[in-house]
Amino acid sequence: MDPASQDINLNSPNKGLAVDQSENLADVPVEGAVGNSANPLPPGLTEEEAEELHNELTKVEEEINTLRQVLSAKERHATELKRKLGLSPLTELKQNISKSWQDVQTSNAYLSASATLDDIAQSEVYKKTQETLSQAGMKTSAALSTMSTAIGKRLGEMRNSPTFKSFEDKGKVVGTRGNEDTVSSPTENTPTQENPPF
Numbered sequence: 001m002d003p004a005s006q007d008i009n010l011n012s013p014n015k016g017l018a019v020d021q022s023e024n025l026a027d028v029p030v031e032g033a034v035g036n037s038a039n040p041l042p043p044g045l046t047e048e049e050a051e052e053l054h055n056e057l058t059k060v061e062e063e064i065n066t067l068r069q070v071l072s073a074k075e076r077h078a079t080e081l082k083r084k085l086g087l088s089p090l091t092e093l094k095q096n097i098s099k100s101w102q103d104v105q106t107s108n109a110y111l112s113a114s115a116t117l118d119d120i121a122q123s124e125v126y127k128k129t130q131e132t133l134s135q136a137g138m139k140t141s142a143a144l145s146t147m148s149t150a151i152g153k154r155l156g157e158m159r160n161s162p163t164f165k166s167f168e169d170k171g172k173v174v175g176t177r178g179n180e181d182t183v184s185s186p187t188e189n190t191p192t193q194e195n196p197p198f
Contacts, residue, residue, distance in 0.1 A: 041050050082092075104110050120126050158164055 041047065045053075
């Protein structure tokens with residue numbers, strides 16, 4: 001692209017685009033143009049009215065095309081400015097979310113709901129319910145603590161009972177070999193190749 005053919009006016013809609021005067025959009029044939037025998041004139045339209053409407057359509061389409069080019073150039077310019085400012089799409093997303101949240105917090109619906117929740121929190125019923133649940137939680141915690149202490153004490157008593165001691169002694173006897181008083185480990189009684197079980 002030759003720099004001499006570029007439009008360098010910063011306020012121009014064609015900024016950065018090559019300006020080519022040789023191509024005119026009027027030279028491009030318009031679909032359904034006058035003189036096209038495949039599309040007859042609609043009923044009630046004269047040839048002059050149809051030609052006038054087609055000319056207007058051509059102008060509107062040219063304007064649309066020009067606006068698309070302007071928009072595209074402006075979007076590229078905005079992207080370049082954002083890049084120079086260090087704004088990334090993620091940063092923009094964060095800013096948009098933050099702004100949206102601020103908008104929500106200042107909306108009438110949010111403020112109304114917040115006021116209703118504050119009213120509920122200040123009501124006597126809410127305070128009594130909160131107090132009752134708090135007391136129930138404390139009583140449940142105390143009951144569980146007492147129960148765990150009682151279970152621990154009972155297990156300690158069972159361990160020192162003669163029945164438990166006799167089970168403990170029987171376990172030592174079953175695990176001993178011959179005249180030894182030591183408890184054997186499970187690997188000592190496992191059969192080996194020298195001493196097969198059969």
